[in-house]
Amino acid sequence: MNPEAELRRAIVEISRLLYERKLVVATDGNVSARLDRKHILITPSGFCKGFLREPDIVRIVIPETDSPPRTPRPLGKEVGRVHHQGTKTPRNLHLEGWDAAGEPGLSRAKIGDSPQTGTVPIFAPISAGASSETPMHLAVYQARPDIAAVIHAHPPYATSFAVSGHKLNHKLLPETHLFDGPIGRVPFLKAGSTRLAQAVALVLKSHRLCLLARHGAVTTGKTLLEAYYRLERLEFLAQVSATAR
C-alpha cells in the first residue's frame, strides 16, 4: 500500500475510534496528518467520524509560511499528467482541475504561458470540502514542522473544563505529567475563523495540547496514534479531576 493510502486508512480508523469512544458526536471534530513536506490529509466537512471511508479524506496543500491565510482548495485524485514544453501549448488537453499548488484550472493558457518545460500533475476537483477547521490545522503544521498529526475533538469532560474555565492540572496524573505536559488555553474565538487558527498555532508552539474556551480540545503528535492517545489521556484526566473534586 502506498503512503497516502496507508495514511487515509489510519485517519479513517482514528476517526472511528473518536466517535465510538464518544470523544466527538454527530459530525463534530476533525483529524489531519502530514502526508509529506507540502501536503496534509484531513477529514471532510459535515461527515460523521464514525462512518468515513478512505476516499472521503481530503488532500490539502500546506501554504508557504509567509503567504496570507486563505481558504485552501482540496485536491482530488490525480487524474493525469501533462507534458509541456516552454511556451508551447500542449495539444489534446481536456483535463481540468487544480494544480499541485492548489491553484484553480490548469488551463491551456496557463500551461502555454509557462516558461518551464516539464510534466505537470492534474488533480480532479472533488465535491466534498475539507473540514471547516482546516485553517487551524494548517496553522499548526506551519508553526510546528516537527508535528505530523493534529486532532480536534469535543470530549465531554475536557470540554466541561473548557466551558467552565476551571484549571485542569496535568500533574494530577503521572502519565499526563510525563507524556503531555501543561495544557494550553485558547480564548473563545469563532470556530473556523483565521483568528482561532492563529491563536491555536501560537499556543501550540509551546504546548502539545490545548483547550479551546467554550468549545473543545486540540492535541498534536509526531504520529496520529500519539495525538489520539494524548486526547484519550486528556479526557481521562478531566474525568478524574471532576470526580475527585
Ligand SMILES: [Zn+2]
Ligand atoms: Zn469543534
